[in-house]
Amino acid sequence: MSVVNHIRKIREEKKIPQKEMAQALDVSRQTMTAIEKGKYNPSLELSLKIAAYFDQPFDEIFYLDEGKD
Secondary structure (H helix, E strand, O other): OEEEEOHHHHHHHOOOOHHHHHHHHOOOHHHHHHHHOOOOOOOHHHHHHHHHHHOOOHHHHEEEEOOOO
């Protein structure tokens, strides 16, 4: 199982630069890149901050893909 996110898709739809989002969430741009690419899973706290930042329900941004290891 793996956690999948739609952060990049949502961010691009809202025309938010990655650097701007990273600054607003108090993380590095490199951290946001890793999260968007699925190479790093954000903490629960950061995940909730991302959901609040986008003003969207948590489960519309993150989901558990049970087909992947």
